[in-house]
Amino acid sequence: MSENKTPEKKAPVKKKVVSASTGKEMSKEDIAQAKKENAKVSQAVAAAQAAPEGKSKKLRIGAILLWIGAIACEVLAVMIVVGKRFPGLSAIKPMWLMIIFLVLDLILLVLGSQLWKKANHIAPISGKNKVKFWIWNNMGIIVAAIAFIPFIVLLLLNKEVDAKTKAIVSIVAVIALAIGAVSGYDFNSLSKEQLLAATADEHIGQGVYWITTGGTVYHIDQECFTLNNTEDLKFGTINQAAEEGHTRLCYYCAKRHDVSSEVGIEAQPFNEVEDTTVLEEEAEATFTEENAPAEEEPAA
Secondary structure: OOOOOOOOOOOOOOOEEEEOOOOOEOOHHHHHHHHHHHHHHHHHHHHHOOOOHHHHHHHHHHHHHHHHHHHHHHHHHHHHHOOOOOOOOOOOOHHHHHHHHHHHHHHHHHHHHHHHHHHHHHOOOOOOOHHHHHHHHOHHHHHHHHHHHHHHHHHHHOOOOOHHHHHHHHHHHHHHHHHHHHHHOOOOOOOHHHHHHHHHOOOHHHOEEEEOOOOOEEEOOOOOHHHOOOOEEEEEOHHHHHHOOOOEEOHHHHHHHOOOOOOOEOOOOOOOOOOOHHHHHHHHHHHHHOOOOOOOOOOO
16 A cells, blocks of 8 residues: 655745845846945935936836827827828728827827836825826826727717718727726736835845736745746836836735735735635745654664
């Protein structure tokens, strides 16, 4: 009769940490030195309640210019609806011209929304006024409405446009409106209070880690058990993490270091687990058991 053996626990993969500032791989000594420097800078920033406004202003100006271009494309599409023809484009059917301008409208709108959201992650506004906070962070939705709804209404009300063109172009416009609205919504909004609280925190202020392939979470610990299967990480300041869209602190890193609730913390990833200490103890055991001597099987 064969004995049941406990399955071996998979050891964490070896991690490669890259600096968010230089793009170069970092050793443990580099990370330790960077943490010391980041701690000094973060305390000064928190004390002054400052934010990197310069870069965010350029991004917002870029977003506004792109949005103006999007609305200009909508105006051109409306002009075609009312019968205007453009020299050099007479060979293209009006239906296709409208679709072309709507596609350009959507592209400029989406690009502008991405710049706007990135600017808000770099220099967020206060979250005390919830209405203002929502409008400011989701300005792309409002611009999407301006960039498509007037065209859709004028197209449907125009009696000179044939039914086939109305049906096709209105469907394209509605789909573009939906895509533009979704791209304009910030699913990962960050308030000024959350960023300042994170910057002032003694653990976060030293620097954080995040996955290079995506996501919205950052970590205090490189060896957080949720990163066991992650090979490539970035290390940098909380501002650099936020700029790349990582605005939520890992639930387990926050719990381990007792971080203030004012910092944006991700929802508990394992909702079905009531006692997360079981998972944490299991993760810590993973690191220690790798070097533990193997138990000898009793003689038959």
